[in-house]
Amino acid sequence: MGDKKNIDNFFQEHFKEFNENPPENAWENIQSELDKQDSDNKKIIPMWFKLSGIAASIVFFVTFLVFQLSSDNNTINEVVEAPNNIGKTILIDKNKQEAEVNTNISFKEITGSDLESSKTKEFSVASTSNTTPNNNGVSKSVLKKYNTNLNQVSKNKLEENSSIYKNVAIENNSANVAENNEAKEKNNKVNKVLPGDNLMKEKVIHEQLLVNEEIDNNKKTSDYLLVKSEENRSKEAQKVLVDRAKNTESEITPLNNQQEEESVVAMSNLSKTDKSLTGELTNKIVNKNNHIGNIKKDSLELVVENTSVKRDNEVIEEEKVEEDLPVEKTIEEAIAEQETEDEKEENNSEIVEFRKWNISPNIAPVYYNSLASGSPIDGDLAANKKKGQFTTSYGISVGYALNKKISVRAGINKLEVGYDTEGVALYLSNETTGVKGLKNVTMSSPTSSMSIASATTYSASQIPESFSLLFDSSLNQRLGYIEVPVELSYKLSDKKFKVDVIAGMSSFFLNKNEIYSENNSVVTYIGEANNLNNTVYSTNIGFGFEYNISKGVNFNFEPMFKYQLNAFSNDSGNFKPYILGLYTGFSYKF
Amino acid sequence: MSLEQLIIKCKKNDRAAQGKLYRMFAKQLYSLCLKYSKNYAEAQDNLQDAFITIFKKIGQYKGKGSFEGWMKRIVINTALQRYRKSSNLDVIKDDNVIEEVVEVDADLVSLDFLLHIVQQLPDKYRLVFSLYVLDQYSHKEIAELLNISVGTSKSNLSRARSILKEKIQEHQFIKKQTP
Numbered sequence: 001m002g003d004k005k006n007i008d009n010f011f012q013e014h015f016k017e018f019n020e021n022p023p024e025n026a027w028e029n030i031q032s033e034l035d036k037q038d039s040d041n042k043k044i045i046p047m048w049f050k051l052s053g054i055a056a057s058i059v060f061f062v063t064f065l066v067f068q069l070s071s072d073n074n075t076i077n078e079v080v081e082a083p084n085n086i087g088k089t090i091l092i093d094k095n096k097q098e099a100e101v102n103t104n105i106s107f108k109e110i111t112g113s114d115l116e117s118s119k120t121k122e123f124s125v126a127s128t129s130n131t132t133p134n135n136n137g138v139s140k141s142v143l144k145k146y147n148t149n150l151n152q153v154s155k156n157k158l159e160e161n162s163s164i165y166k167n168v169a170i171e172n173n174s175a176n177v178a179e180n181n182e183a184k185e186k187n188n189k190v191n192k193v194l195p196g197d198n199l200m201k202e203k204v205i206h207e208q209l210l211v212n213e214e215i216d217n218n219k220k221t222s223d224y225l226l227v228k229s230e231e232n233r234s235k236e237a238q239k240v241l242v243d244r245a246k247n248t249e250s251e252i253t254p255l256n257n258q259q260e261e262e263s264v265v266a267m268s269n270l271s272k273t274d275k276s277l278t279g280e281l282t283n284k285i286v287n288k289n290n291h292i293g294n295i296k297k298d299s300l301e302l303v304v305e306n307t308s309v310k311r312d313n314e315v316i317e318e319e320k321v322e323e324d325l326p327v328e329k330t331i332e333e334a335i336a337e338q339e340t341e342d343e344k345e346e347n348n349s350e351i352v353e354f355r356k357w358n359i360s361p362n363i364a365p366v367y368y369n370s371l372a373s374g375s376p377i378d379g380d381l382a383a384n385k386k387k388g389q390f391t392t393s394y395g396i397s398v399g400y401a402l403n404k405k406i407s408v409r410a411g412i413n414k415l416e417v418g419y420d421t422e423g424v425a426l427y428l429s430n431e432t433t434g435v436k437g438l439k440n441v442t443m444s445s446p447t448s449s450m451s452i453a454s455a456t457t458y459s460a461s462q463i464p465e466s467f468s469l470l471f472d473s474s475l476n477q478r479l480g481y482i483e484v485p486v487e488l489s490y491k492l493s494d495k496k497f498k499v500d501v502i503a504g505m506s507s508f509f510l511n512k513n514e515i516y517s518e519n520n521s522v523v524t525y526i527g528e529a530n531n532l533n534n535t536v537y538s539t540n541i542g543f544g545f546e547y548n549i550s551k552g553v554n555f556n557f558e559p560m561f562k563y564q565l566n567a568f569s570n571d572s573g574n575f576k577p578y579i580l581g582l583y584t585g586f587s588y589k590f
Numbered sequence: 591m592s593l594e595q596l597i598i599k600c601k602k603n604d605r606a607a608q609g610k611l612y613r614m615f616a617k618q619l620y621s622l623c624l625k626y627s628k629n630y631a632e633a634q635d636n637l638q639d640a641f642i643t644i645f646k647k648i649g650q651y652k653g654k655g656s657f658e659g660w661m662k663r664i665v666i667n668t669a670l671q672r673y674r675k676s677s678n679l680d681v682i683k684d685d686n687v688i689e690e691v692v693e694v695d696a697d698l699v700s701l702d703f704l705l706h707i708v709q710q711l712p713d714k715y716r717l718v719f720s721l722y723v724l725d726q727y728s729h730k731e732i733a734e735l736l737n738i739s740v741g742t743s744k745s746n747l748s749r750a751r752s753i754l755k756e757k758i759q760e761h762q763f764i765k766k767q768t769p
Contacts (some may be wrong), residue, residue: 007692007751007758008723011708014701015625015724022620023634027612030641031605037646038603 058398058410059486356401360411360556362585363394368417374574376531376567377475377515378439378452381421382574387474389418393581397485404494410486416512417579418478426452426473426517440568441515443527452517452526473519477529480512481536489544498554500544506562508536531568538562538579552590558583593657600648608645615658619665625720626669628709640668666725670735673713692755698765699758707757714738715750722747 369388375381397411438452452475487504513528542560549555562579591610599607620637627633643664651660708716717736721727722743727735732743 005692005694007755010692010694011704011723011754014699014704018621018625018701018705019617020621020624022616022637023630026616026620026634026638027609029638030612030645031609033638033642034605034608034645037642 058400058408059484061398061410356589358399358401358409358554358587358589359396360399360585360587361394361396362411362413362556362558362583363392364413364560364581364583366391366393366415366417366579366581368419368577368579370419371563371576371578372574374576375421376575377421377441377477377529380439381424381475384424385422387420387422389420389476391416391418393483393583395483399489399587405491407489407491408487409489410484413483413485414480415483415579415581416478416480417577418476420518421475421477424452424473424475424517426519438515438527440529440531441527442530444525473517475526476516476518476523478512478514478516479510479532481508482511483508485540487540496548498544498546498548500546502540502542502544502558502560504540506538506540508538508564508567510534510536529568533566533569536564536567538564546587549586552588554587554589556583556585556587594653597648597651597657600645603645612641615661618658619661622662622665622725623669624705625708625724626666626717628713628716632672636665636669636672640665643668662725666721666735670717673717674737692758693762694758695762695765698762703761707754710757711750711753715746715753718743718746719750719754 367388367390370386373382373386375384375386393413393415395411395413395415397409399407399409401407483506485504485506487502489500489502491498491500493499510532513532515526515529517524517526540560540562542558544556544558546557547555560579560581560583562581564577564579567577568575593614596607596611596614600611616637619640620633623633623636623640624630627636640661644661647664651657708719711719714736718732721732721735722729729740729743729747732738733740736743738746
C-alpha cells in the first residue's frame with residue numbers, strides 16, 4: 001500500500017529526473033527563423049544607406065550649383081579706377097567690353113587638340129599689351145572669357161579621361177597686366193595641362209580656384225555616380241520591403257481564417273482526440289502493468305478500456321470547458337495582433353505621406369556687421385565707427401522631411417555683404433612721408449601711392465599741405481559669398497500656421513573681395529583684403545514661420561542669425577562678423 | 591569547447607555554435623517548457639521561441655550568474671508571456687491554505703501521468719504550481735511574474751494542489767479497482 005506524502009514533495013521527487021527530448025524538427029524551425037531574422041536585419045541597413053544617400057545627394061547637388069554659379073560671375077559691373085585721378089571712377093560695362101573683345105580673342109578658339117599641344121607651352125594673352133586703364137577691364141574680361149572657354153574645354157577633356165585629374169594652369173606673362181592689375185591676377189591664370197597632378201608654381205596654389213573647381217567637379221561626378229547607384233540599390237531594397245509588407249498583410253487574413261477554422265475543427269474533433277489521448281494513456285498503463293505481471297493482460301485491457309470510456313465523457317466535458325477559453329483567447333490574440341499590424345501599417349503609410357521633398361526659392365534682406373569692435377582691414381581703424389550694410393541674398397533650398405517633426409535641408413544662396421569703416425583720412429604720399437598703407441589690404445597699383453589712416457589718430461599737421469587731404473572718407477569692404485547652408489528644422493507647431501526652430505551650419509565660398517574708398521559719393525576701388533579665408537563656416541540659428549496657402553504650397557518667413565566662425569585668416573582685429581537675414585519665399589512640396 | 595567559448599561564438603551569430611548550444615540544453619529546457627505548457631505542441635513552440643530569444647539576446651549575458659539559470663529564466667518568461675495578456679482566471683480570496691497530503695502508491699503513478707495532469711490544470715494554476723513547486727519560485731516572485739497578488743498566487747497554488755490530489759486519488763482508485 002502507499003505512503004502518505006506531501007503532494008509538493010511527491011511531484012518534486014518525480015520531476016527531479018525529468019528529461020525529455022524535444023521533437024526533431026524543433027532545431028530546424030529555430031534555424032529557419034534565425035535565418036529569416038538575419039536577412040531582415042540586412043534589409044534594414046539599406047534604409048540608413050538611403051538616408052545618408054539623400055543627404056549626400058543634396059550636398060553634391062548644392063556644391064555642383066555653387067561652382068556653376070561662381071563660374072557665371074563674369075557679368076558683374078566693375079568699378080575700375082583711373083590711376084592718376086584719385087576719386088574719379090569709371091564704370092565699365094563688361095558686357096559691352098566683351099563684345100569688343102570677342103574679335104580679339106577669336107583667334108584663340110580653343111579646342112581639345114590645342115589644349116594638348118599646349119601642355120608645355122605658356123599662353124600669353126595678346127590683348128593684355130594694352131596699357132590704358134580702360135583696357136584693364138578689357139583684358140580682365142578677355143581673360144575671364146578665355147578662362148571660361150578653357151574650362152569648358154578641359155571639362156570636356158576631363159569627361160573623356162575622368163580618371164586623371166589634370167591641373168591646368170597658364171600664367172599670364174604680360175608685365176603690364178601684372179603691374180596694372182595685380183589684384184586681378186588670378187583671372188590671368190589659366191589652366192594648363194601638366195603631365196602630373198602637381199601645380200606648376202607654388203604661388204599659384206592659393207589662387208587655384210579654377211583648378212580646384214575642376215577637381216571638385218570630377219570628384220563630384222564620380223561621387224554622384226556612386227550616390228546614384230546607392231540610391232538605386234536602396235530603392236530596390238525598399239521595394240522588397242514594401243512587397244514583404246504586402247505579403248505579410250495578405251498572410252494575416254488567411255491566418256485568422258485558418259485559426260478560426262482550426263478552432264471549429266478542433267471543437268468537433270475534440271472527443272476523438274481525447275479518446276485517443278486516454279487510449280494512449282491506458283496503453284501505457286497497460287504496459288506498465290504487464291511489466292509488473294500482477295494482473296492478466298486481457299482482462300485488464302478490457303476493464304481499463306471500460307473505465308476509460310466511462311471517464312471519457314467527464315474528460316470531454318472538462319476539456320470542452322478548458323479548451324473554450326484558450327480558443328477564445330487565440331482569437332482575441334489574433335484580433336489584437338491584427339490591430340497592432342494595422343497600426344503599424346497606418347504608421348508606415350503616415351511616414352510615406354510625410355516623406356516629402358520640398359523646394360523653396362527664397363530672397364532675403366541681410367544685414368552684416370560685427371559683434372565686437374575691431375577692424376579686419378587695419379588695427380589702426382579698430383576704434384573707428386563701423387556701419388553694417390543692408391544687402392540681399394537669394395537662393396534655393398531643398399528639404400526632406402525625415403518625419404512629422406524633423407526635416408533636413410540644404411541649399412545654395414548667393415549673397416553680398418559689406419560694411420563701412422567711417423572716419424578715414426586719405427592722402428597721397430610722397431617720398432618724404434612714405435606710404436602709409438593698410439595692413440591687410442593689397443592695394444591696387446593705381447592707388448599704391450595713397451596713404452590711408454584713421455582720421456582720429458592722424459592730425460592734419462602730419463600731412464604735407466600740398467597734398468589733397470580727404471578727411472571724412474570711409475572705407476567700404478564688399479564681400480561676396482556663395483553660401484551652402486545645411487540645416488535641421490524641428491516643428492514646434494503643426495497647424496495651418498507652422499512654427500519651426502532651425503539650426504545648422506553654412507559653408508561660405510568667397511567669390512568677391514573688394515575694398516573701396518568713398519568720399520563725397522565718389523567711390524574708388526583701392527584693392528582687396530589679403531586676410532580673407534576662401535571658405536568660411538558659420539553656425540546658424542533661427543525660426544521658421546510657415547503659412548499654408550494651398551495644398552503643397554507654403555509661404556515661408558525665416559529670421560536667421562548666422563555667426564561666421566573664420567571669416568578672416570589673421571589680424572581680424574577682433575572683428576566678429578554675423579549675418580542677420582529675413583529669408584522669405586514660397587516652398588513647394590512634392 | 592568550453593561553454594564560455596561556445597557563448598562567445600554564439601554572440602558572433604555562428605550557426606554551428608548555436609546548434610551545439612541547442613543540443614547541449616534542448617532536453618533540459620524542453621522538459622521545463624512541458625511543465626508550463628498545456629500540451630506538447632505548445633511546449634515545442636515555447637522552446638523554439640525561447641531559443642530564438644536566447645540567441646538574439648545572448649549579447650546581453652555578461653557572465654554574471656549561471657548561463658543555465660539565465661536561459662531558464664528566458665524559457666519560463668516565454669512560457670508565461672503566452673498567458674500574461676489574459677485576465678486572472680480565478681481570484682480566490684481564500685487565504686486559508688492547507689497543506690495537501692496525498693496517499694500514494696509510487697508504483698501506480700507514473701511521471702507521464704503526473705505531467706499529463708499538470709498540463710491539464712487551468713493555465714494560471716499550472717503556472718503557479720510549476721513555478722512554486724517544481725522550480726522553487728517564491729509567491730512574491732510569482733506575483734511579480736504573473737502580475738497578480740501574493741494572495742492570488744497562494745490560493746491558485748492551493749487550488750492546483752487539490753485538483754492534482756483529486757486526480758491522483760481517482761487514478762489510484764481506478765488502478766486498485768482493476769485486479
